[in-house]
Amino acid sequence: xxxxxxxxxxxxxxxxxxxxxxxxxxxxxxxxxxxxxxxxxxxxxxxxxxxxxxxxxxxxxxxxxxxxxxxxxxxxxxxxxxxxxxxxxxxxxxxxxxxxxxxxxxxxxxxxxxxxxxxxxxxxxxxxxxxxxxxxxxxxxxxxxxxxxxxxxxxxxxxxxxxxxxxxxxxxxxxxxxxxxxxxxxxxxxxxxxxxxxxxxxxxxxxxxxxxxxxxxxxxxxxxxxxxxxxxxxxxxxxxxxxxxxxxxxxxxxxxxxxxxxxxxxxxxxxxxxxxxxxxxxxxxxxxxxxxxxxxxxxxxxxxxxxxxxxxxxxxxxxxxxxxxxxxxxxxxxxxxxxxxxxxxxxxxxxxxxxxxxxxxxxxxxxxxxxxxxxxxxxxxxxxxxxxxxxxxxxxxxxxxxxxxxxxxxxxxxxxxxxxxxxxxxxxxxxxxxxxxxxxxxxxxxxxxxxxxxxxxxxxxxxxxxxxxxxxxxxxxxxxxxxxxxxxxxxxxxxxxxxxxxxxxxxxxxxxxxxxxxxxxxxxxxxxxxxxxxxxxxxxxxxxxxxxxxxxxxxxxxxxxxxxxxxxxxxxxxxxxxxxxxxxxxxxxxxxxxxxxxxxxxxxxxxxxxxxxxxxxxxxxxxxxxxxxxxxxxxxxxxxxxxxxxxxxxxxxxxxxxxxxxxxxxxxxxxxxxxxxxxxxxxxxxxxxxxxxxxxxxxxxxxxxxxxxxxxxxxxxxxxxxxxxxxxxxxxxxxxxxxxxxxxxxxxxxxxxxxxxxxxxxxxxxxxxxxxxxxxxxxxxxxxxxxxxxxxxxxxxxxxxxxxxxxxxxxxxxxxxxxxxxxxxxxxxxxxxxxxxxxxxxxxxxxxxxxxxxxxxxxxxxxxxxxxxxxxxxxxxxxxxxxxxxxxxxxx
Numbered sequence: 075x076x077x078x079x080x081x082x083x084x085x086x087x088x089x090x091x092x093x094x095x096x097x098x099x100x101x102x103x104x105x106x107x108x109x110x111x112x113x114x115x116x117x118x119x120x121x122x123x124x125x126x127x128x129x130x131x132x133x134x135x136x137x138x139x140x141x142x143x144x145x146x147x148x149x150x151x152x153x154x155x156x157x158x159x160x161x162x163x164x165x166x167x168x169x170x171x172x173x174x175x176x177x178x179x180x181x182x183x184x185x186x187x188x189x190x191x192x193x194x195x196x197x198x199x200x201x202x203x204x205x206x207x208x209x210x211x212x213x214x215x216x217x218x219x220x221x222x223x224x225x226x227x228x229x230x231x232x233x234x235x236x237x238x239x240x241x242x243x244x245x246x247x248x249x250x251x252x253x254x255x256x257x258x259x260x261x262x263x264x265x266x267x268x269x270x271x272x273x274x275x276x277x278x279x280x281x282x283x284x285x286x287x288x289x290x291x292x293x294x295x296x297x298x299x300x301x302x303x304x305x306x307x308x309x310x311x312x313x314x315x316x317x318x319x320x321x322x323x324x325x326x327x328x329x330x331x332x333x334x335x336x337x338x339x340x341x342x343x344x345x346x347x348x349x350x351x352x353x354x355x356x357x358x359x360x361x362x363x364x365x366x367x368x369x370x371x372x373x374x375x376x377x378x379x380x381x382x383x384x385x386x387x388x389x390x391x392x393x394x395x396x397x398x399x400x401x402x403x404x405x406x407x408x409x410x411x412x413x414x415x416x417x418x419x420x421x422x423x424x425x426x427x428x429x430x431x432x433x434x435x436x437x438x439x440x441x442x443x444x445x446x447x448x449x450x451x452x453x454x455x456x457x458x459x460x461x462x463x464x465x466x467x468x469x470x471x472x473x474x475x476x477x478x479x480x481x482x483x484x485x486x487x488x489x490x491x492x493x494x495x496x497x498x499x500x501x502x503x504x505x506x507x508x509x510x511x512x513x514x515x516x517x518x519x520x521x522x523x524x525x526x527x528x529x530x531x532x533x534x535x536x537x538x539x540x541x542x543x544x545x546x547x548x549x550x551x552x553x554x555x556x557x558x559x560x561x562x563x564x565x566x567x568x569x570x571x572x573x574x575x576x577x578x579x580x581x582x583x584x585x586x587x588x589x590x591x592x593x594x595x596x597x598x599x600x601x602x603x604x605x606x607x608x609x610x611x612x613x614x615x616x617x618x619x620x621x622x623x624x625x626x627x628x629x630x631x632x633x634x635x636x637x638x639x640x641x642x643x644x645x646x647x648x649x650x651x652x653x654x655x656x657x658x659x660x661x662x663x664x665x666x667x668x669x670x671x672x673x674x675x676x677x678x679x680x681x682x683x684x685x686x687x688x689x690x691x692x693x694x695x696x697x698x699x700x701x702x703x704x705x706x707x708x709x710x711x712x713x714x715x716x717x718x719x720x721x722x723x724x725x726x727x728x729x730x731x732x733x734x735x736x737x738x739x740x741x742x743x744x745x746x747x748x749x750x751x752x753x754x755x756x757x758x759x760x761x762x763x764x765x766x767x768x769x770x771x772x773x774x775x776x777x778x779x780x781x782x783x784x785x786x787x788x789x790x791x792x793x794x795x796x797x798x799x800x801x802x803x804x805x806x807x808x809x810x811x812x813x814x815x816x817x818x819x820x821x822x823x824x825x826x827x828x829x830x831x832x833x834x835x836x837x838x839x840x841x842x843x844x845x846x847x848x849x850x851x852x853x854x855x856x857x858x859x860x861x862x863x864x865x866x867x868x869x870x871x872x873x874x875x876x877x878x879x880x881x882x883x884x885x886x887x888x889x890x891x892x893x894x895x896x897x898x899x900x901x902x903x904x905x906x907x908x909x910x911x912x913x914x915x916x917x918x919x920x921x922x923x924x925x926x927x928x929x930x931x932x933x934x935x936x937x938x939x940x941x942x943x944x945x946x947x948x949x950x951x952x953x954x955x956x957x958x959x960x961x962x963x964x965x966x
Contacts, residue, residue, distance in 0.1 A: 081284060085291045093463050096453065099287060104299040105271030108290060109453055109462055111278040113446060115569060118908040119181040119279035120450040122174055123191050124457055127267035129245035130170045130307045130388070138212065138247015139255065139263045141168040145208045146260055147175070148825065149200035153190055158826040159894045161901015162187070170241050171387040172458040178447050178908065180901050181280035185289050191275075192293035195268050198261050205257035210838030213253075216246045217792045218841055218862060221685075223324055223331060224395065227498045231335045234320050235391055235494040239311035269300035274457050278450040279908070311337070311389060318494040325788075326683035329377070329676045330404045331498040334411055335393035336488050341385035341459035347471035348479040349383055349392060349487070354431045354620075355423055355480070356381035356394070356414060359673075360627075362605070363427075363616040365414050366394070371669060375402050375410055377676040385459055392487070399672055400679075404497040418484040422477035430621050435472045437623040437642050439465070444574040444640050444743075445909035553917065553927040554747045560761055561735025564754060565917050565927075566747035569910055575743030576640040577649065578914035580922055581657070582766050583731035584633040586703055586852070593707050594716055595727050598670055600628035600635045602724060605666040607659040612666065615652065624649055626656065633769060633851045634922065640911050643744040647753050650739075654757035657732060662724045674716055682709040685787060685794040686862070689963030692785050693796050696777075696959045697856065703772040704800075704854055733763030740917035743910040771853035774800045782960040790964030791865055797875070798858030799958040802951075805850050805923050811940055812948035813847075815895045820882050820953070821845030821859060828878050829859065839863045839871045851922070857952060868962055879955050886946030896937050903933060 082089060082099070087108075090098040099108040132139050144166045148154055157164050162179035177187045200208075219225050229244050236242030275294065277286055314337055338349055357364020358380040359371050370376035378397040384390035394414075398407050442452045456465035549567075556564045588596050604619075604626045606612040619626045624639040637657075641649045681687040691706055698705035707715060741750055776799060803813055821827035824834060824842040833843050840861045849855035863871050887895070906912045920930055 078284065082287070085287060086295065087287055087291060094466050096462065097283065098462070101270065101291065101295055103295060104269075104297055106290075106294050106297075107274040107457075108287070109274065109276045109457075110281075110283050110286060111276075111449065111453075112281065112283060113278060114280050115572065116446075116904070116907045117181045117280050118178065118446060118905055119184050119187075119277060119281050120176060120178045120446045120908075121184070121187045121191060122176040122276040122278075122450045122454055124172055124174045124274045124276065124454045125268060126171075126272045126304065127173055128169045128171045129243060129247075130240040131267065131305060132240065132243075132247075132263075135251055135254065136259075136263065137243050137251045138245070139251075139260060140173055141245050141247060142208065142212055142252060142255065143260050143263055144168045144173050144175075145212060146198070146200045146205065147194050149204045149208070150194040150197060153194065154825040156186065156190065158823065158898055161898045161903075161905060163902070163905055168245055169458070170245060172454075174454050174458075176447065176450065178905055180904050184277075184281055184286065188286075188289045189293045192290075192297065195270070195273070195294075195297060196264075198264055200257060200260075202257045205255075205260065207835065207838035209252050209255065211834060211841055212246065213249055214792075214839070214863065215841040216244075216249060217864070219246060221792060223326075223328060223498055223680075226324075227322055227331055227333050227395070227496055228393075230320060230322050231333050231393060231494060231496050232391070234318050234496065235314070235335050235337065236311055239309050239388065240307065241311075241386070241388065241390060266302075266305055269304065270294055270297050271299040272304045274454070274462075276450050276453050276457075278453075279446045307388065313337075314492050314494075317490050320494075320496045322496060322498045324498055324500045327500045328680050328683055329400065330398045330407075330500065332396045332398065332404045332407045332411060333393055333496045333498075334408065335391040335494045335496075336492050337389060338383070338392045338487050339389050340387060342464070345479075345483050345486070346385060347468065348475045348483040350385075350468075351423070351428065351431050351472060351475050352418060352480055352484060353381045353383035353392070354434070355418070355427060361616050361620065363613040363620070365417060366396075366411075369410050369414050370396055370407065372665075373410070374399055374669065374672060376407055377673045379411075387459060397676060400675065404499065408495060408497070415484060415488045418480060419488070420481075423480045425477070427617075428475070428477060428480075430617055432469075432473050432475075433621045434623050436469045437621075437645075439469060440642050441574055441623055441640050444572060444576070444911065447908065549917075549927040549930040552747075554750065555921075555927070556751060558734065558754075558759060560759070560763075561733070561737075561766070562758055562761065563738035563921060564750055565738065565740045565921055566750035567740075567742045567913065567917065568745060568747040569743055569913070572744045572910055573643055574640050574910055575643050575646045575741065575745050576638065576909070576911035576914040577646075577653070577739060577741050578636070578638040578911065578918040579653070579737065579739040580634045580636045580918055581732055582633065582736040582768070583635050583727070584631050586632050586769055587727075587731050587767060589723070589727070592715055592719060592723060592727075594674060594712065595719055595723055596635070596731075597630040598667070598674070598719060599660075599724050599727050599732070600630045601670050601673075602662055602666060603628055603656050603660050605670075606661050606663065607655050608661055609659070610652075610655060615656065618648070618652055622649055626652065631851075632849045632855070636918075638911060638915065638918075640743075640909070646741075646743075646745055647755075650753050651755040651757070654755040654761075657737070658757050658761045660728060662721050662728075664721055667719075667721055667724065671716055671719070675713065678709055678712055678716070683787070685790055685792070685964035686796075686860070688785060688787065689794045689796040689860075689961045692783055692961040692963060693798050693856070693858065693959055696781070696783060696961070697798065697800055698774070702774070703769075704774070730764060731767060733766060734758070734761045735763070736766030738918060738921045740914040740921065742914040742917065769852055771804070774802075774854045776800065776954075776957045777959055778957065780956055780958050780960070782962065784965045785961060785963040787964045792862055793865055793868055793962050793964035794860070794862045795868065795871070795960065795962050796858050796860050797955065797958050797960045798856045799954070800854055801847065801857045802853055803847070803850065803855075803857075804853045807853075809944065809948045809951070810850070811936055812945045813952050815892070815899060815937075815940060816887065816945050816949045816953065817845055817847065817857070818899060819887055819891060819895050820879075828882060829861075829875060832874050832878050833861065833871055837870070837874060839867045839874070865965060868965065872960065876955070879953075883949060883953060883955070886949050887942060889942055892940070892942050892945060896940065900934055900937055 164177040166175040366379040376396040821829040824830040843861035
């Protein structure tokens with residue numbers, strides 16, 4: 075019997091080290107770094123591969139190449155189609171320093187994933203036609219990005235703050251460079267950077283390490299190391315010696331924005347920890363105990379504020395952003411932002427706040443382990459900055475930070491001479507954002523060699539997802555359900571050894587419960603809950619949440635409000651006590667109501683200039699008549715409603731709908747589920763209120779014929795299109811599974827749906843196109859298709875969609891297509907169980923539908939019983955676009 079060391083030696087693999095259950099290995103022949111983290115809590119595995127290349131590595135005329143190449147790698151070897159067949163979730167992202175590709179999948183398919191990812195490092199079979207289509211897709215992505223004022227403002231800040239370093243150029247690239255690029259140039263770019271010795275493979279989840287290493291050796295091991303040194307970024311940004319300023323004139327009448335950036339060191343610098351503490355202390359509009367909140371939100375000068383600390387390979391930027399309140403000038407908001415940073419130059423950080431930040435930093439690392447994908451990303455982010463062990467050291471680094479350190483970094487880096495200030499304004503004269511000229515940029519010229527000719531083909535080990543994907547436990551055997559005398563439902567399940575516990579809850583108090591003429595009351599109530607009670611202030615709530623690294627956010631839906639969080643196991647009682655106090659006894663103070671309404675007013679103004687939002691609203695008003703339960707108010711009507719809402723309205727709504735019988739909590743994690751009631755606070759046990767109000771499905775009428783609405787919006791050149799109709803379908807419908815499978819096949823995923831393959835992949839007319847159901851908890855909600863494209867391409871795109879739909883509607887799915895969709899949906903269900911929070915969310919949704927836990931165990935059986943005939947019957951019943959409404963929002 076060979077020892078593990080001997081087995082590794084026979085594979086040509088060396089073990090480099092181990093820390094915090096993470097093992098590092100290296101393929102000796104080509105230098106590939108491998109990080110393995112076994113976690114057998116669910117039959118799921120995450121494969122993430124990280125490459126040392128991003129936007130900063132592009133030469134003159136190559137801006138956007140790293141990102142475009144990331145797109146083109148999905149053209150290889152039917153990548154998406156193979157993964158979609160077993161429900162894998164996959165995507166990629168390109169930053170300035172690195173590019174990463176992840177797949178999260180049922181663990182039985184790990185060998186297939188490894189073989190495919192290894193093959194597409196060097197094998198790039200995309201054609202000139204593929205390249206041309208994907209350039210159009212990326213150009214559409216750029217247009218989408220530049221429609222967002224906050225994204226455009228950040229881009230402008232980088233372009234102004236950096237003069238020579240490639241961080242000044244957007245990762246998306248310039249349209250000019252992308253249009254001029256060729257497929258061969260992208261293959262040459264690939265040949266400079268995509269080699270095993272410039273890559274890190276990260277596996278987290280359900281696998282045996284030795285078996286995984288054998289797979290990696292088999293597929294990655296055949297690849298050589300780079301014949302030439304990997305190009306590096308050597309450009310050094312000179313010190314900034316004076317304040318820089320700019321004004322960005324926006325095209326819409328939105329609230330002004332302010333952004334202020336300061337140059338800071340690279341992530342590995344000894345001052346990074348103190349700068350991170352400063353960012354935590356400055357906070358955001360979501361942290362009422364932070365200085366930014368107190369200075370700008372409570373003073374009613376801004377509706378949104380945030381501090382962002384960039385931790386990059388090279389010196390980057392720390393920046394503040396703020397959205398001004400109506401009638402407040404950017405100059406006034408800028409002055410207040412600067413006051414916030416000046417505070418830390420002269421006043422030591424509060425000792426209690428500093429300790430709270432240190433406690434948060436330690437718990438944050440533990441909580442990231444709860445989710446397989448989050449932990450893989452945690453390792454990738456650390457490796458991208460310096461080394462995968464670095465982020466494990468961050469809690470110790472932050473623990474060593476003193477009040478003097480915080481004051482010192484504030485004085486060192488947050489100087490006038492080191493800052494760049496930008497204002498975004500909405501003048502009467504409509505202008506469009508034009509990026510700063512690149513003429514003075516000194517970009518890198520990587521040493522590029524032509525790519526070798528390869529004719530490799532993929533031999534996939536793919537087999538349909540089988541019963542092996544099923545969870546290794548029975549919900550019915552492990553879930554404990556208790557209904558308290560007051561009607562509050564508790565569903566609990568133990569997952570020993572995770573070190574964390576997740577809570578997922580809901581209350582039947584959604585948008586459709588709104589009183590007549592008060593459509594925003596349910597959401598304002600939900601937003602107001604963390605603003606304090608008679609016993610605990612919003613500052614104290616914010617501080618407690620920060621120390622637990624726990625969310626206390628309430629997400630409003632059409633029929634319910636949801637809330638969820640993950641905490642370390644020792645904080646379960648504290649979190650439930652805080653949650654109980656907040657949902658049972660909110661104070662609804664007048665000052666907080668005024669602040670909340672101000673934020674709503676600003677958001678409504680932005681929505682009124684957003685083509686996507688206006689398109690959805692126009693569809694809603696075309697499908698539902700005034701007075702209908704589903705109908706939304708116009709933005710003018712919403713502004714008037716908002717002004718009329720008062721504190722008594724919030725109290726009345728909360729008293730009627732936020733009741734124990736309308737509420738359920740799912741608690742999953744490292745605790746004894748048999749003793750779950752020991753953790754339920756007295757505030758929840760003694761909570762009282764009327765019976766839950768159950769909504770009745772409204773009557774609706776399908777349009778007799780299809781119709782199109784062109785919604786003109788000044789200054790827009792990239793319309794958003796939404797096509798929809800109401801559906802007689804909910805979670806209790808007998809054909810709900812058939813309808814979900816049919817939608818998944820048509821447009822549930824941009825990359826794999828019929829719509830995406832035609833409109834995006836073949837013709838390059840949009841960055842994304844999806845079809846979905848807006849609400850399946852009550853009949854009468856909409857099924858719709860959403861996408862955006864250039865104004866000149868609208869009619870062509872709509873014609874293509876009609877052609878795809880006609881074939882889908884008349885021919886339906888084949889047996890082979892149905893088998894793949896079944897496998898896809900089963901795999902996705904398994905993947906949703908990759909964390910305690912994922913399991914808690916599933917249990918909460920199941921309880922909302924008033925189903926027993928045994929129903930979850932039978933999920934796979936229900937999909938197995940779906941037939942081609944039943945799916946195609948559901949298509950005929952629910953997907954008739956000949957009776958739909960099409961809204962083109964932003965068409966001139």
